[in-house]
Amino acid sequence: MSNLLQVKQAYTGEVLKELKMHDGNQVDQMLTTAQTLHHQGALPVYERVNILRKLADLVANEHEQFSQLIANEGGKPIRDARVEVTRAVGGIHIAIAEIQTSQGTEIPMDLSAAGSGRKAFTILEPIGVVVAVSAFNHPLNLAIHQVIPAVATGCPVIIKPAALTPLSTLRLAELILEAGLPAGWVQVALTNRENSEKLVTDSRVAFFSFIGSSKVGWYLKSKLAPGVRCALEHGGVAPLIFDQYADEEGFVSGVVKASMYHSGQVCVSVQRVYVPQNRASELAQKIADIAAKQVVGDAVNEDSDLGPLILPKETDRIESWVNEAVEQGAQVLTGGKRINDVSYEPTVLLNPSKKSKVSTHEIFGPVVCVYGYQNIDEAISEANSLDVSFQAAVFSDDISKAMDIAKRLEASAVMINDYTTFRVDWMPFAGRKHSGYGIGGIGYSMKDMLEHKMLVVKG
The missing domain is CATH 3.40.309.10 (Aldehyde Dehydrogenase; Chain A, domain 2)
Structure with missing residues (x-):
């Protein structure tokens, strides 16, 4: 089996690029890298905000290049591809605004005698390693929705883009590095179905984001390690x-x-x-x-x-x-x-x-x-x-x-x-019944990627 992935022009079939696929060992190393970074601790919020601001400018500076990339690899008409890039830039700014206002709350303790003499409040912590599996139809903006919330909340993220349209995600990852996020916090996995399943179902994963068919999404949810949160976005009629x-x-x-x-x-x-x-x-x-x-x-x-x-x-x-x-x-x-x-x-x-x-x-x-x-x-x-x-x-x-x-x-x-x-991109976006699980939308995804920790102080 070839370990090369050919990315083709959607209409003509011309080969745009050949990419080397990651094997099982490389996928395992990605998870190790992500877990190690999570244990070391996230960057301060102000640093993440500065990185995202720079990233928004970098993506905006390549607006037409991204538009052409989306049209070529994904087949979206160029006029609509330009709209997608504009939305992507806006999505980064949504994440910036959301993380700047994200905060815990005070929990009243003296509602009964049992809690008297105590103060309590919650703080928010990154949930851990995020793994995202994306779809072909919006190759840049879907990556924004799955990757940028993780960057904003301080979670290391591994994204597997659709095999047919990986180029937009790869370029976004390059720009994230250029914007100043240290290596390893965003990794792009190009791998086959077997290794993708191993990636998703690994016990080191804390949150799983999936956009694609209901058959695959519900199957992968059934295989997740205990305690893994997830959000599934499927289709409808x-x-x-x-x-x-x-x-x-x-x-x-x-x-x-x-x-x-x-x-x-x-x-x-x-x-x-x-x-x-x-x-x-x-x-x-x-x-x-x-x-x-x-x-x-x-x-x-x-x-x-x-x-x-x-x-x-x-x-x-x-x-x-x-x-x-x-x-x-x-x-x-x-x-x-x-x-x-x-x-x-x-x-x-x-x-x-x-x-x-x-x-x-x-x-x-x-x-x-x-x-x-x-x-x-x-x-x-x-x-x-x-x-x-x-x-x-x-x-x-x-x-x-x-x-x-x-x-x-x-x-x-x-x-x-x-x-x-x-x-x-700031509204809740979710399917009911077989159409999905959890809530998408940049701010809503960010809330899913944060965990509340309550601190109770006596005396």
Whole structure:
């Protein structure tokens, strides 16, 4: 088996770089290094803050280089890749603000005679070694969300980036070193599945951060050493309920962006749109008319609205799922065919079977399904019918009705008159049911990476 990892341009397949993989002994040494640093103690907060400030400037100075890297290795259209880099810089500043205000609390002791004569307060300590396994679809910003909270809280961190998109993470790690963080506090593991599992399940790990498929995430959680905290971020089959909304033109354009962004390879991409039965065909066709105009091509091209899918096998899978849906009665309003090995047409399906894979599984492709519903109760029931539950959306000019629908939707977040893809990096971000465990978001991850210690003083 080759110990070389080839990183390829997502659209052309051209080899961008060959990287040497780490073996089991090297992974074990990474853990030893991280554990040793944790035992030696974290840098003072002011030093971490200064390092992060310098890092933010360094990343900002390479804004276009990172954007090109994201587009090339991950296939995200260059315009969207630039947004990702801007978010990444902002994420570093969020961590700076969070660590500067992080503090313990006083615990009152004289609430009863038993505690009288004592003073108590909590302090916050780094939890220990953090191991992160990341995903391909946001190769820089996901690394920011998993690595920077650890740096800010004083935890040594080992990150395993997606094998298809490691270059952004590797460059970020180089800049962290350049910003002044001593060697060993951030390590990047390039290794196979077997060694990755050994890394994650080692007893020296204190916190595990995972972004990826539910099958892998739940499996790894089941193998964690006793006492290891974790946060899992999986996908969903995001529902959107349309009631009535004055700006239908804006709504339709937004649906296209929210379902086709990064060719649908987003964990909260709009996939199921529920529309009143008497409007379903009309609105679905309007969505299709705009979707049909989307430019699909190499992500580095300035005019590309959609880039490639991450692998040819994903194109095969999406083609199979759409074909199945058509055989089971779905109407194709636009798209429905592959363009090449790594590209699929923006596709709008009307009323696919509720049992089709496009209705029950995260498609992670440029496909959106529109369903007609008889009443709101039916729409809510269908939206809640799956074992995945992440972000959801409702569009209605009747705010009372929208609030009622939002309360009844089984979701960790409901966007009212906005799309399931909405996210800012300081908000909580989490899946329910099979969609995840724990809470993401930079500040929330930082809280998970800190432990409270109570000190009680008598006399």
